[in-house]
Amino acid sequence: MTDVSQAIRDTARSLLADGVVDIVIGFEAGTLPLRSSPCFVRDAADTDRLVWNMSCENNLARYLPWIEGKVGIVAKGCDARSIVGHLKEGRLERERVHVIGVPCQGILDRRSIEHRLGGKEILEAQERETELLVRGEGFEVALSKEEHLHASCRACRSRNPVIYDTLVGDPVAEGEGADEYVDVREFEAKPPADRWAYFLAESSRCIRCYACRNACPLCYCRICFTDVTQPQWLGRTANPADTLLFHIVRALHVAGRCVDCGACDRACPLGVDVRKLTRKMEKDVEELFHYKAGMSPDEPLPLATYSLDDPGDFIQ
């Protein structure tokens, strides 16, 4: 068990014992290698379930708008930015949440690890300082953790929580300097036909399970447009005409709000490149409005703000 796990348990225990919160949302050990699982702790005596490791892959802010009472929540950098989003969008009152901020080293991409092992089954995984030790039948390999971070974590520039009430663990260095949108620029440079072919291929794998939407902290609409039947905005088949439209509309709906936590991407069982569209939106919003979602509770939301001297005449 890491020191951070212990610190999370201690914090959660006192928050619950002192009645500061009614519930703590954190992670518990998973049932498979490289997995941790969201957990909900209501009793101070139950806080030893809580863990912290590089497989805490879900964005726990996803649960916040639906939970009543005072909530303690374990928040890595991206979870904290999503909480800021909830505060700004009026989904959450600041006094109702106690943020247990955790500086994040990044989350491991279990699929890239499985791929690296050529599909061999992992029976045990153990985190070391910079390495991940994986064992299976007839093999034991030490892999670089850095090389197997999830793509969203490699692009991340906000590993330290931007908002917290208790900070657990030491702040980590942010990945400054390099171009964080290099992947988007490369894709933008491709001919339209290639980009279209890419989106068609990706969306043809989609099975409309909505794991991406449901894992997203910002997809909190009470009734999603996909579930409206009168009128039926969207065809319900798994043909690319329908699946691609779903992904496009979802990307537009989270534009200017998405913090690129990558939870959608990690939730997808088919490995659809869900982030390709949302990353483009994120980059456009940053370039057009000099705005990065979820960094501060005080900045106005660029796509929900109207000013008389807005340059575009389409809205006047």
Add this chain to the structure above:
Amino acid sequence: MTALRVPKEQTARLLAALLEQHQVVAPVEEDSQVTFGRLGSPEEAVLDYRNAQVSPKGLLFPQAETLLTYSLAGESPEVQEAPQAQDGQVVFGIRPCDARSFVLLDRVFDGNGWHDRCYLSRRRNTTVVALACPKPGVACFCASVGGGPFSTEGSDVLLTDLGQEYLIEVVTDKGAALAEAWSEYGEADEGSLRRRAELQAGAEAALAGRVEIEGIDRWLKGMWDDVFWERLHEKCLGCGVCTYLCPTCHCFDIVDEGSDREGQRLRLWDSCMFPLFTRQASGHNPRPTGKERWRQRLMHKFCYSVDSYGEVGCVGCGRCVVNCPVNLDLRHVLNEICSDRTQQGT
């Protein structure tokens, strides 16, 4: 049961012989995942795999299918039933858990007085060549739910990978007809059969006791109002990963798409985990939260299915376990239901 042996270097020939006469669907690799796809050439088949990401149920029960088309363009309204699948398909190399799922699907679409035209047009034209499973995955539990790593239920032919060769066992008449194309191969000797028995014993030992579901339908019957449901669903995202990847989940919705002049009636996979599944026209939803939806999913698979068909609606393939985005592990849920109650003696 006839048993043949085919040296592995002749696998391509064996598949080529099939491809000459049939459409063959087999595990193939696509974007670094194994999936079931139409085989173009023998080389595309991936037979040293654990299991495919998506189950093969779509081969019999597609995610979206047209039931009929309608048109008001002419003098009188025209309604046309969708054409039936005519071509035969050989499903090659699926695991025994998936082959067994076809039998469970049959009970729904071809039993209890209902014989589904669209389903049967595919099912009757499908021949299943399964590939035994000497090394079950960590999340597999077929042997706990009535199947087995070498089960022949649902298979017409069963293959076993013996290392240097494949053992081919014909299970049904349909399988025998298919195996005629392989008459050039010799009969399996005693050594091959002994090796097969060893592999089966090893796989069964590895799977023993993974999940205990003894009496689960009875426990569930007494659990409708149990506090168990209050917290179970808490971490669930309410997505359709478990039900859509499941080889036996078969609930569907029927919708009309088109205009008042022309269009089509579609049958689409649906999921009990979705809010829309039971939302009524009035807006009322009898299963408003994850609590009722999880209860329904477990009741359907492990209680109602036993009532209706005499066995649970799960083949233990482990897809829902491995792919749940929040690692809400069905094996643990089942163990919790059964072991807690067995201990309490309630």
